[in-house]
Amino acid sequence: MAIDAGRLVRWYGLLLGAGLALEGGLLLALDGLRLGLPFATGDARHNALHLVWGVIILGLLLTSRTVRRAALVAIVFGVFYSLLAILGVLVTRPFGLVLGPGENAFHFIVGPLALALGLWGYASSSSSSAANRAATASSASTGSGSAAGR
Numbered sequence: 001m002a003i004d005a006g007r008l009v010r011w012y013g014l015l016l017g018a019g020l021a022l023e024g025g026l027l028l029a030l031d032g033l034r035l036g037l038p039f040a041t042g043d044a045r046h047n048a049l050h051l052v053w054g055v056i057i058l059g060l061l062l063t064s065r066t067v068r069r070a071a072l073v074a075i076v077f078g079v080f081y082s083l084l085a086i087l088g089v090l091v092t093r094p095f096g097l098v099l100g101p102g103e104n105a106f107h108f109i110v111g112p113l114a115l116a117l118g119l120w121g122y123a124s125s126s127s128s129s130a131a132n133r134a135a136t137a138s139s140a141s142t143g144s145g146s147a148a149g150r
Contacts, residue, residue, distance in 0.1 A: 006067030009074050009121035013061050016077075016110060021054025023047075043098040053077065071121035078115025081107050 027047040060073050085107035087094035099107075 005117075005121045005124035006070065009067065009117045010061060010065070010070040012114065012117050013057055013070050013074055013077075016114065017054045017057030017061065019054070020050045021058060024049070024051030024054055045095075046097045046099070046103070049097070067121055067125040071118045071125060074114045074118030074121065076118075078111050078113070078118055081111030082115055083111075085111050 024047045028044060028051060031042055031044055031047065057073055057077065061070055084094065084097075084099075085104055088097075088099035088104040088107060093099075
């Protein structure tokens, strides 16, 4: 049984977007209440970044069901989060964000995974598009040949 790369990329993006939007929004709200919860970093910028990425991903994936769109969204997200993961290790406060080991681990997982899935989905959409064009051209030439023979 073959795995449909486009479908996998789309579902990964939808789950990731929903998770980021939920996590970012919830932590922004909890930080606003100033409860001092141990899992709330108190970094409104970082939480807002997750919320914004989540909303963008969901918006882009829910307004188009194409594999190419899902793949491009995953590639852009993957590049950004992979770079953020690297910066989180090399720089104390990249972009003014408070990044601890847990955040860096998260970025090192979701960034490269999104990038890999996005590239796989993009390659599969390009190859299936080329196959569809070839099949269309073949059927068009076969159809015109049979019509000429009548």
